[in-house]
Amino acid sequence: MAPLSVKRVLISESVDPCCKTILKENGIEVTEKQQMTKEELIAEIQNYDGLVVRSATKVTCDVINAGSNLKIIGRAGTGVDNVDVDAATKSGIIVMNTPSGNTISAAELTCALLMSLSRHIPQAVMSMKDGKWDRKKTIGYDPITPLEVSASWGVEQMSLEELWPQCDYITVHTPLMPSTTGLLNDASFAKCKKGVKVVNCARGGIIDEAALLRALESGQCGGAGLDVFVEEPPKDRALVNHPNVISCPHLGASTKEAQARCGRDIALQIVDMVTGKALVGAVNAQVLVSTFSPDSHQWIRLGESMGRVLKACTASKEPYSQVHVTSLGESLKKSSGFLSSAAVVGLLAEGPQKGPNLVNALPLAAETGITVQTDHKDSDEREVCVVEVSVNGSSFTTVGSVQAGVPVLLELNGSVFRQPVPLTGHLLFFKASNSTELLLSVTGVLAAAGVELQSFSASTASSGEQWYCMGISSLLGDIGALKSLAKEAAQLTV
Numbered sequence: 001m002a003p004l005s006v007k008r009v010l011i012s013e014s015v016d017p018c019c020k021t022i023l024k025e026n027g028i029e030v031t032e033k034q035q036m037t038k039e040e041l042i043a044e045i046q047n048y049d050g051l052v053v054r055s056a057t058k059v060t061c062d063v064i065n066a067g068s069n070l071k072i073i074g075r076a077g078t079g080v081d082n083v084d085v086d087a088a089t090k091s092g093i094i095v096m097n098t099p100s101g102n103t104i105s106a107a108e109l110t111c112a113l114l115m116s117l118s119r120h121i122p123q124a125v126m127s128m129k130d131g132k133w134d135r136k137k138t139i140g141y142d143p144i145t146p147l148e149v150s151a152s153w154g155v156e157q158m159s160l161e162e163l164w165p166q167c168d169y170i171t172v173h174t175p176l177m178p179s180t181t182g183l184l185n186d187a188s189f190a191k192c193k194k195g196v197k198v199v200n201c202a203r204g205g206i207i208d209e210a211a212l213l214r215a216l217e218s219g220q221c222g223g224a225g226l227d228v229f230v231e232e233p234p235k236d237r238a239l240v241n242h243p244n245v246i247s248c249p250h251l252g253a254s255t256k257e258a259q260a261r262c263g264r265d266i267a268l269q270i271v272d273m274v275t276g277k278a279l280v281g282a283v284n285a286q287v288l289v290s291t292f293s294p295d296s297h298q299w300i301r302l303g304e305s306m307g308r309v310l311k312a313c314t315a316s317k318e319p320y321s322q323v324h325v326t327s328l329g330e331s332l333k334k335s336s337g338f339l340s341s342a343a344v345v346g347l348l349a350e351g352p353q354k355g356p357n358l359v360n361a362l363p364l365a366a367e368t369g370i371t372v373q374t375d376h377k378d379s380d381e382r383e384v385c386v387v388e389v390s391v392n393g394s395s396f397t398t399v400g401s402v403q404a405g406v407p408v409l410l411e412l413n414g415s416v417f418r419q420p421v422p423l424t425g426h427l428l429f430f431k432a433s434n435s436t437e438l439l440l441s442v443t444g445v446l447a448a449a450g451v452e453l454q455s456f457s458a459s460t461a462s463s464g465e466q467w468y469c470m471g472i473s474s475l476l477g478d479i480g481a482l483k484s485l486a487k488e489a490a491q492l493t494v
């Protein structure tokens with residue numbers, strides 16, 4: 001992938017200072033502004049092409065839409081539920097997290113809460129501070145029964161149904177998403193051992209808060225350690241104030257070590273991305289991961305150019321219903337993903353959709369009603385990319401490759417070019433029967449418009465209507481004259 005240019009980054013939360021230092025050392029201008037209101041962030045965000053956040057900044061669709069120059073949202077931490085990832089993807093913005101920076105600190109707090117729950121340490125501390133010497137409440141200790149060791153990780157894997165009735169303690173460590181929202185609910189609490197203790201240092205909502213309160217009240221749940229809440233800070237204090245709940249204000253990652261790691265990781269990941277070295281931590285742009293090799297750059301250009309050629313030659317027939325991209329050749333095995341996105345970018349370029357790029361190509365295609373199909377075929381003979389579009393009931397195909405580092409077109413809808421057509425500059429395509437008169441007429445049209453003919457590629461077929469391609473010095477102002485000479489004609493700049 002051609003390196004993304006990121007020049008100005010806004011850090012909207014307390015992120016370790018090393019983040020700013022690393023970004024600045026790499027030529028990126030950094031502004032730190034904390035505790036901005038949503039309105040302030042919306043007004044400000046257009047001035048930046050990068051945004052670095054923790055979990056308090058709500059990067060909503062409104063913020064993303066206001067960020068007309070935004071290219072990357074860096075999350076100095078793990079959870080990206082405060083970022084509207086779908087909206088970012090549609091706008092072609094990379095969302096990147098630091099998947100391992102604060103894991104150890106969150107695990108430490110989980111263990112601390114487990115121990116505190118078991119031994120009622122916070123309650124004992126409070127009662128000591130109240131001047132009491134109450135030894136009765138700290139004597140009922142149940143030993144923690146560790147889960148059995150599984151074959152691979154030392155933990156026996158069980159279904160949740162099997163797991164619930166066996167646990168003395170349940171800790172959750174998942175992102176918040178539809179499948180994990182309310183993972184512990186009335187039904188699952190009912191299957192648990194009476195008095196089960198639960199810890200949530202992951203995200204509020206994985207344990208259903210209303211169900212947890214009911215389970216605490218009935219004694220079905222014997223205690224909860226909560227570092228996170230559905231609403232932060234929680235306005236409803238019922239859980240926080242419950243005698244069997246110990247809670248913290250989302251401190252799982254708040255250690256010097258975790259913050260230094262996350263601040264450093266997100267800055268280095270952004271720098272690696274803008275310098276084209278690597279893409280690490282992107283949560284919405286998997287297709288880009290394999291584009292960080294120099295070899296891939298020309299293939300991406302090829303895919304996009306083929307999409308543009310298809311669009312130019314079929315524009316009058318729109319709408320498109322399907323794009324089918326096939327890569328051939330061992331070395332393109334991992335390329336079919338980005339080739340299809342690149343072809344869609346070319347096909348949608350200059351259309352009504354906002355800024356198609358490799359991040360948003362597939363969602364934009366889906367939104368436009370285009371199905372994208374990707375295939376790979378092994379071939380010892382050649383490395384080529386075939387892009388076929390279904391447009392208004394018929395199909396139109398291009399075949400291209402990269403030769404000597406240059407993207408070239410080999411075939412256009414059945415016409416095989418004698419010489420590969422370099423996909424660069426201004427190109428004129430037309431379909432006609434092979435005739436000297438026609439070619440003279442076309443060059444006459446070019447000359448009359450002051451356009452120089454720079455290259456000419458004809459089909460290998462000697463009879464029937466075939467596609468021709470001309471490299472020209474500039475686009476014709478009007479190709480009406482050409483359209484009256486040839487069956488079809490199109491021009492474009494790639």
Ligand SMILES: O=C(O)[C@H](O)COP(=O)(O)O
Pocket residue numbers: 054055056076077078079080102202250252253254
């Ligand atoms: O998702 C995370 O990384 C943790 O919940 C930490 O969030 P924070 O960076 O806002 O402390």
